[in-house]
Amino acid sequence: MSTFLTFLITGLTTAAIYAVGASGLVLTYTTTGVFNFAHGAVGMFGAFLYWQLRFDWGWPAPIALAIVLLVMAPLFGVFLEVAIMRNLEGTSEAVRLVVSISLLAALVGAANWIWDPTQNRFTASFFEGKGFDFFGTRVTWHEAATVLIAIAVAIGLRFVLYNLRAGVAMRATVDDRPLAALNGARSDRSAMLAWAIGCSLAALSGILFLGTLALDAGTLSLLIVNAYAAAMIGRLRSLPMTFLGALIIGLAEAFWQIYRNDLSQHFHVFTSTYLDTFASAIAVIILFVVLWLLPNPRLRGHSRVREFFPTPSLRGSLVFVGIVIAGAAFISAWTTQSHQIDLANVFALGIIALSLVPLTGFAGQVSLASLSFAGIGAVTMAHLGGGGDPLGLLWAALICAGIGALVAIPALRLSGIYLALATAAFAVMLDRWIFNLPNFRVFGWFNVKLFEQGSVAVTRLKVFGLDTSSPRAQVVLGAVAFSLIALFVVALRRSRFGRRLLAMKDSEAACATLGMNLVGTKVAVFALSAAIAGVGGALYGGVQQSVNAQMFSFINGLPIFMLAVVGGIGAIGGAFFAGISLALLTTILPDVVPSLSHLLLITPGLIGISLGRNPSGAVSQIREGFAPMRQSKVALGFLAASLTAIVVLRSTNTIANWPTFFAALVVLVASVPIGEMFAHKAPAEVAEEPGAGAGAEIPLEWVGITRPFTDEDVRQMDAALGISEVEMYGAARS
């Protein structure tokens, strides 16, 4: 009985913290339509700040609490709203997701920058660990206070939302934002209030974890995934149900500890090592099941999106991969081995990012699990690609495709953030549980080998007798593999299947009414994407030569998704951008300029946050910037000649690496104004300009869509339809 009570109290305390965290999340989501993946990171930051004031500087607890919860956290919330979230109106779900994920990354980076993660930090629970006796079980005041705080938060939120006009206005904004404005309510103020309260609640939950949990930026930030499950049980809307959800999860985690011991006496399976790390996966499994079983409320803000990806031309893509392979071969000839490894990483990561192009870019299905599939690909290569057998790659693709299809089935009815959360739950489940398992047998005959609770070796490929074990060969292999898969993705985009994916992104309902097989299409694209990620992971494993579970953790996967979206998720250039920038930020630049390494921790986050301004991604912007160069023969000639000269100079050892790099950069940048000088307006360009004359070649059905109707169009149509103008407008027009 007393163990029961002990665990009950532990469970209630955990549930109370989840409830506080989850209610803040629900509040910001419902009032602003932004699902804040960084909610946990805000809580983590609050906990660190509190530690700083309370334990490092020794301030009294009430003052430290007041400063963090009533001043810093609300101000940060207001800052978030004004500086970032406000710009997200009218952007796609993927963009919003990336912005909040980037915020998460930036906050974790900043915390690791300010508070050295290698240092141990003393924390203590409130009330100096004192407690009281409750039916023979010791309850600390900290635990009692935590539960009371959760109840107070529930009552307080209820009061704010139903009794204060500002709270009523927040609910009104959820219902109908324009109408709230027509009533004279300032929706920006409602949003600011929501963010202020939300951040304060996040910080409160982070602080309440102190004393029971180590102060670690990553762990604290991801604890919120457990609160997501609670929020989902509340359908992201109902606060009472959210509290109930928190209760279920908190108690499930606590009782697992008791009953596992009890059950293990009767059922052998419960003593197995497979379940040692299972407790940490309970919440995400509940999250997955809840997402799967409960009907999903309609997503908010499903409006027209601002992003646009043109169809890639086959010729342009061939030129692109040609440049990529030639560039990789050339650069790798002159760099050190460690830089060759970095370069090989660019392509392996680029392939993993490519897996997102058909899935997220074309089909509009968000997945946060691509690095997890890469992990599966890497272990497959490790165990089935012995001696560099290319069959290992094939197995990686097939196994990942199979698992991808399996994951797709429950995910079929999800979209937007629900899908993102389901894939995140899958990734976190692998990360916290499956990837840490020892080798095991399924159904007594099927051996599953994973990371063997450590790291496993991956042999580099031998293709048709060609050994790729040298770093330089890895670069070329990576570039070729990336190029082939990129071309495949381009071909896919131009195929019938690609058009179906795009159609599905635009409107699933319309596709279904047209008789398209949505289930088949979705499962296929999930499997395909997983297979690409698996191949990428297998090659990545080869570059690294040894892989462990940590390399494929959920949190490490976030930058790939982030940077791919920033680069432009609908284009292969975007995936390349993700590969390059990830390698640049994580290994190359810190190597070259060590003093920047802290700043680089938060750069991916800052880049992602900037996405709100250009939802089509950086690559499209860069493309536009270089448009005059591409359209001028003079500029292209100049570029080709100068680059050839630079290649010759470098090859004859006339200039060194860095001058080569800068010379190439200068030539590239200079070609743009040259292009502008010699630009002769190509007819195609004129047609693209909005408002171009009626003479421009636009298919009739696009008139009014890519450019507005003109009187001339109307007259032409009238003529074609045999209606006279007088008939159309009556006497009124004359």
Added chain:
Amino acid sequence: MTDAPVQDILLELRDIRAAYEQIEVLHGVNLSVPAASVVALLGPNGAGKSTTLRVIAGLHAPTSGTLVIAGRRVSGARADDLARAGMCLIPEGKGVFPNLTVRENLRMATYTGASLHHVEETAYARFPRLKERRKQTAGTLSGGEQQMLAMARGLAVDPALLLLDELSMGLAPIIVEELYEIVAQVARDGVAILVVEQFARTVLGVADYAAIMVGGRIVNVGAPSELEDELSAAYLGA
């Protein structure tokens, strides 16, 4: 554009153009609404009537042109600022917050400065039915009751300019007539009212002026009696 004396003009649109994305839907709209009068804006589907109202209310930014209210240029002003300054738009079909109770809906009207007591009193005096249902969520009200609630807000806040979009939508003719009675009465108290309608008969009965909009342009303005023939031309293209 109207015969009213210039100093009485409360709302004036000068050459307003507006677009959704790249597509222009208002091609230079000129329109005036004098104080203490009802102007009806009529026209077929997709003519741009609702867009015109959205532009006036500050929900949609015009691409060019000037908007003058009570002698002041307000182009570019925000909807909530305009609302607090005395403009009230009852949008078409969805003038209430469905998940808020009737009372909370009325509470939202207090952002214009009126007290909750005053808002409730005027609303319940006009529409006693709402008083019985004050604790019910607005989404569960009947269509007519919802429209009453939306109108109640418009009347309770004592606006200077009232914009009504398809008041009659989904309502029984008898309620429509009742509502237009009230509209006429409010106008006599000095409020400038711009009414958008599809079915012209009822509104022409209370309107002082009418304007016909076709394809994003005002094609005719005049006294209601003069426009009846033009109207059928605009709707039927005959």
